[in-house]
Amino acid sequence: MADKHNNVNHIETDVLVVGGGAAGMFAAISAARTGAKVLLIDKNVVGRGGATIMAQMTCASALGEEEPDSPDQHLIDTLEAGRGLCNENLSALLCENSPKRIRELEDWKVQWVRQENGKIRQVIAPGHSRMRCVYVDFLRTGAAIAAALRNQISRNDAIRKLSNVSLTDLVTHDGEILGAVGFEVSTATPVTIQSSAVILCLGGMTKMFSRTTAPNNIAGEGLGLALRAGAKIVDIEFLQFYPNGHMAPRMVGLDPTTWEPARVKLGGRLLNGRGEEFLNNYEETSGEKYDTARDTLTHAMYKEVKSGRGSPHGGVFLSFQHIEQTALKNALGPALEIFHRNNIDLTKRPVEVYPIAHYQMGGIEVNTDMETGVPGLYAAGEIAGGANGANRLSGNALPEAMVFGERAGEAATKFAAKRSKRRWNKTSAGPHVELIKGVLGKDVGEGYSPASLYGDLKELMWTKVGMFRNEKDLSEANTKIRAMRLNELQNLVVSSETIHNMSLVEWFELRSGLLAAEALTLAALKRRESRGAHQRDDFPDTLNNYQLSQKIMLENGKLVSSLMEVPT
Amino acid sequence: MIDTKNTPPDHLKSTRLKIWRGTSREEGGHQEFAITFEDGETVLDGLTALRRDSVPDLAVRYSCFNANVCKECTMLIDGEVQYACIAKLHTGEMQIDPLPNRPLLRDLITDTLSNKEKL
Numbered sequence: 001m002a003d004k005h006n007n008v009n010h011i012e013t014d015v016l017v018v019g020g021g022a023a024g025m026f027a028a029i030s031a032a033r034t035g036a037k038v039l040l041i042d043k044n045v046v047g048r049g050g051a052t053i054m055a056q057m058t059c060a061s062a063l064g065e066e067e068p069d070s071p072d073q074h075l076i077d078t079l080e081a082g083r084g085l086c087n088e089n090l091s092a093l094l095c096e097n098s099p100k101r102i103r104e105l106e107d108w109k110v111q112w113v114r115q116e117n118g119k120i121r122q123v124i125a126p127g128h129s130r131m132r133c134v135y136v137d138f139l140r141t142g143a144a145i146a147a148a149l150r151n152q153i154s155r156n157d158a159i160r161k162l163s164n165v166s167l168t169d170l171v172t173h174d175g176e177i178l179g180a181v182g183f184e185v186s187t188a189t190p191v192t193i194q195s196s197a198v199i200l201c202l203g204g205m206t207k208m209f210s211r212t213t214a215p216n217n218i219a220g221e222g223l224g225l226a227l228r229a230g231a232k233i234v235d236i237e238f239l240q241f242y243p244n245g246h247m248a249p250r251m252v253g254l255d256p257t258t259w260e261p262a263r264v265k266l267g268g269r270l271l272n273g274r275g276e277e278f279l280n281n282y283e284e285t286s287g288e289k290y291d292t293a294r295d296t297l298t299h300a301m302y303k304e305v306k307s308g309r310g311s312p313h314g315g316v317f318l319s320f321q322h323i324e325q326t327a328l329k330n331a332l333g334p335a336l337e338i339f340h341r342n343n344i345d346l347t348k349r350p351v352e353v354y355p356i357a358h359y360q361m362g363g364i365e366v367n368t369d370m371e372t373g374v375p376g377l378y379a380a381g382e383i384a385g386g387a388n389g390a391n392r393l394s395g396n397a398l399p400e401a402m403v404f405g406e407r408a409g410e411a412a413t414k415f416a417a418k419r420s421k422r423r424w425n426k427t428s429a430g431p432h433v434e435l436i437k438g439v440l441g442k443d444v445g446e447g448y449s450p451a452s453l454y455g456d457l458k459e460l461m462w463t464k465v466g467m468f469r470n471e472k473d474l475s476e477a478n479t480k481i482r483a484m485r486l487n488e489l490q491n492l493v494v495s496s497e498t499i500h501n502m503s504l505v506e507w508f509e510l511r512s513g514l515l516a517a518e519a520l521t522l523a524a525l526k527r528r529e530s531r532g533a534h535q536r537d538d539f540p541d542t543l544n545n546y547q548l549s550q551k552i553m554l555e556n557g558k559l560v561s562s563l564m565e566v567p568t
Numbered sequence: 569m570i571d572t573k574n575t576p577p578d579h580l581k582s583t584r585l586k587i588w589r590g591t592s593r594e595e596g597g598h599q600e601f602a603i604t605f606e607d608g609e610t611v612l613d614g615l616t617a618l619r620r621d622s623v624p625d626l627a628v629r630y631s632c633f634n635a636n637v638c639k640e641c642t643m644l645i646d647g648e649v650q651y652a653c654i655a656k657l658h659t660g661e662m663q664i665d666p667l668p669n670r671p672l673l674r675d676l677i678t679d680t681l682s683n684k685e686k687l
Contacts, residue, residue, distance in 0.1 A: 252610050
């Protein structure tokens with residue numbers, strides 16, 4: 001029900017789901033089937049924005065179709081990869097329920113690749129002790145999942161989906177969620193949403209780094225929104241750098257993660273700038289086999305380049321030259337044509353790869369019902385912290401999104417049903433609406449724009465808060481980010497244009513995202529050890545007294561950190 | 569033998585982008601921008617660099633950036649419907665227009681959503 005009085009759209013719903021990737025779509029479907037009226041919004045397009053659609057492969061699930069396997073075994077591998085920091089309850093939830101979601105997607109016509117005997121094909125990926133990872137050819141696991149979920153949503157009358165709506169604030173009263181405020185990107189019209197429960201499925205903050213696999217809308221804003229609403233975030237210093245990220249030559253039409261599935265299927269040799277294998281210098285086996293964990297591989301590549309043995313663009317070579325053309329074709333199918341359009345011929349020349357920001361392990365603190373501690377606020381998918389500890393197993397992101405999304409939808413609906421009807425509180429929402437109107441057209445001129453600030457922030461995060469960190473860089477970054485958040489943001493130029501004003505969208509992304517970036521930097525400073533994806537040049541060892549979970553919250557406008565026992 | 573002769577990005581090329589600006593087909597017009605680029609870079613690379621460096625109010629829509637899966641960056645490039653994220657920049661001059669058969673919103677953005685997906 002839209003009310004356009006006073007040039008504000010007002011909508012009422014039982015459950016608001018924010019973010020249209022796998023977590024958000026599963027949350028919406030699950031909430032609807034538990035009986036809720038659902039509003040599903042995305043800043044871009046529902047089912048097309050977000051990271052899910054970009055995932056090429058794979059999905060870890062203990063189906064046991066290829067060899068005997070169990071959720072317990074999947075859990076053991078997940079905890080091992082998490083370097084002592086997994087919230088075991090959340091990891092167990094992921095592993096236990098992944099097969100249900102995979103079967104459900106099968107019912108919804110996702111074409112998992114099959115073995116000759118008709119069973120689902122499962123392959124091994126680094127860190128897994130079993131052939132466990134399912135996929136859709138060719139390189140379109142995420143796209144196939146997104147399409148199936150879009151289809152389910154479009155035929156479900158209980159779900160209203162709205163694309164091009166940017167969320168700017170959660171509305172709370174007495175510490176409880178009343179709804180949210182945002183604006184329609186195409187018109188800049190403020191939107192107020194009264195909702196008994198809100199589920200944040202906005203992904204991580206990998207857009208904050210220059211080299212990233214993230215889509216344009218994964219900007220850490222959900223973390224900032226949650227912090228401002230009173231939620232805690234946990235282990236945010238752990239951000240996964242994906243080792244085999246494409247670097248050169250410029251390749252478009254495929255996600256830069258494309259070499260991971262290629263390596264899972266074909267192996268491929270990693271070589272330094274001199275054409276020599278180098279993994280054996282880092283206590284790993286060189287050669288074609290691909291079984292090195294992501295954090296170890298990232299470390300090896302970084303050190304090799306730093307030692308002056310990098311490739312021309314500052315990465316390492318990945319070569320498939322020893323592999324027959326037919327084997328390449330069988331494994332990569334139509335992707336070969338895309339390589340060809342980018343002047344890449346794998347039989348003739350290697351590509352250059354280097355780690356790239358890929359996935360946020362830490363996130364909003366949740367329990368196994370995806371409750372955040374703020375009554376009415378839920379989080380699911382990459383934005384939820386804990387299940388993957390200090391390092392995520394490959395293939396665990398999609399099941400995390402689906403399992404947690406499904407769980408959040410059900411729990412939020414049950415919460416909404418028993419919650420007494422609350423009156424929309426215009427006083428609580430008012431300042432948020434006024435802020436949107438105030439930012440639009442502020443300081444019209446030729447100065448520094450949100451897009452320019454983004455450019456500087458990405459460079460800063462990549463160079464100072466990247467895969468290898470130290471006290472000096474982190475302190476500098478922390479100071480600079482706080483200055484961006486408290487001072488520079490206020491002086492950015494945003495024109496008064498109302499139609500698709502990208503600067504307005506970016507201003508609000510930065511307002512929340514800078515808070516998330518500052519939290520990450522603070523957490524990285526406080527963790528004076530190296531563990532999983534958090535590597536400190538000045539504290540290279542993993543320390544027992546740091547086998548603790550780090551929580552960050554906002555107190556009187558200031559971020560504060562505390563170290564706590566890891567939940568078991 | 570490993571070919572280690574991949575050329576580092578030290579040779580920039582240049583082109584002129586004639587970009588449609590405006591909120592109506594009748595009153596808008598083309599605005600010209602000179603940009604430099606490296607071999608292999610795309611129209612979307614050029615447009616986002618323009619936004620970052622000098623034209624922040626240029627309206628262009630995209631999500632997945634270069635993976636060609638979100639399909640949001642469809643536009644008319646040198647007279648052909650293409651995805652800006654995979655169409656390569658070339659030297660000389662390039663004309664960039666919004667999709668011709670959709671309602672124009674602003675600059676390179678047209679309305680591609682179904683009615684029930686909008687407010």
